[in-house]
Amino acid sequence: MTHNHQAEAETRIRSAMQRLLAGSVPDGLKCDVKSLCTLAGVPRATLYRTYPHLKAEFDRQRTAAQDAGQQPDTRLAQIERLKAEVATLRERLSRKNVELDALKEFQVTALSRIAAQQDAITSLRRELEAAQERRLRPVPRR
Template sequence: MRQEHQTEAEARIRAAMRQLLTGPVPDGLKCDVKSLCTLARVPRPTFYRTYPHLKAEFDRQRTATQEAGRQPDQRLAQIERLKAEVATLRERLSRKDTELDALKEFQTTALSRLAAQHEEIVMLRRDSFPASSSPQLRPVE
């Protein structure tokens, strides 16, 4: 009876391994040993003590799957994709901030140049038209 129970538990573990490694991973679970035990309905201490060969096989298959570029857990794949997107957006934001700082500096420089040119025009008008010989010109605002 004990051998039959072990064989049945091993079959459940292998089925759970296939499900976790091929996806989709059920809600609330991950592609890890804890979820494997939960899905196979085998206590973790029993799994570690009685089925270390299955743990090693699961770890090996999970690593091979990840190295092949496949992610059985779609949430983890989505997290990786979103992390890459966030990094791209942060870089873009940094470039925009730098560009904005340069534009603000340009605006400040342009305004000070315009003010200096305005003052020069007012001074040249004053110098070129003596007050008694020219019509009164009002300053440009």
């Protein structure tokens, strides 16, 4: 490789690094070394053999961004966001299931009480009707 060709390749690699780390990840690619090489038009073997310092710099910057709470790869950021949302929804579902169980228990208790009250009302009505029949019957004379 000539010095001019190496400088051009290094410029393409740095440009691809900036693009990936800025979050501008093209469809089908990730924020990784393979995608870096694809964007830069440089074989991975060349990156590892000729530009290990750029690979190390890319890895450092990507790790630093992730440690700072930034996710250059929007798909990975979306995955993390969706994982958090799933965890929240599972927790919410668990709380709702506990609440539903309590409501079902309340329903059973309420229906049982209503049935007992209905039995009591029916029994009282029978007693009332029997008492009214006794009161309305003529008393036999002796």
